[in-house]
Amino acid sequence: DTTQPRRVALVTGASRGIGRAVAHELGRQGRIVVGTATSESGAEKIDADLKSQGIEGAGMCLNVTEQASIDGVLKAIGERFGAPTILVNNAGITRDNLLMRMKEDQWDDVMDTNLKSVYRVSKACLRGMTKARFGRIVSISSVVATMGNAGQSNYAAAKAGMEGFSRALAREVASRAITVNAVAPGFIATDMTEALPEAQKEALLAQIPLTRLGEPDEIAAAVGFLTSDAAGYITGETLHVNGGMNM
Ligand code: NAD
Incomplete structure (x- = not known):
């Protein structure tokens, strides 16, 4: 519908990996895209990257663990493009350790x-979505939320928590045509998996029926679908994209 205003999408942690691929995909769908990085120089890189792809939008600096940072970014987006009605919660970290050795700060950092x-x-995004009577929230979970993974009790708890959160919020906001879903990637070729020891990577591949890691673009495609108008009747769902690792 050409009379509709162009939708503004906010993608957290868009400097590389899955977030970057998601930003590109949403741009290809005609969204105005704001991608965030944790530094000013990272934000400038995203800015240039989006431009080079012919995508309207901006890179902005955001720390998702600081409320003031979130408020500042939403204010800036609102003034420049209008409130985002598409949110992709992608920023994430790992602090792996067996529970016996896990330090409280490793637990807390991943939860936060x-x-x-x-x-x-x-x-922070709900007010704008409520006003627009349209919204799409997609959070990037993990196969580890359902399968578990030794050394990732903190990460699995956070990702499983994110999926439960999505189902509860989905029920709260459905009457406003806001959908809330998760995408749960398996193991995807990014900096996060690059850091794994070679032996662990081999063992991983043996568990994946499609016999390869996934690509960031393959996660972005799922996010692109869930944020589209076509997915308007899907809410409270987790879409698994894992090469058959968990079925
Ligand atoms: P990545 O490490 O390449 O990217 C993570 C992004 O999050 C970066 O842009 C980083 O700057 C950002 N980030 C980290 N801390 C932040 C903070 N405090 N505030 C704002 N941004 C912050 O990782 P990736 O592999 O692209 O992962 C993206 C998401 O996908 C994560 O949520 C991750 O848990 C999830 N995931 C990844 C895989 C995989 O195999 N790579 C599998 C399942 C789920």
């Missing part, structure tokens, strides 16, 4: 960055 951030950023 991967789960509390979803509470903070989603809440």
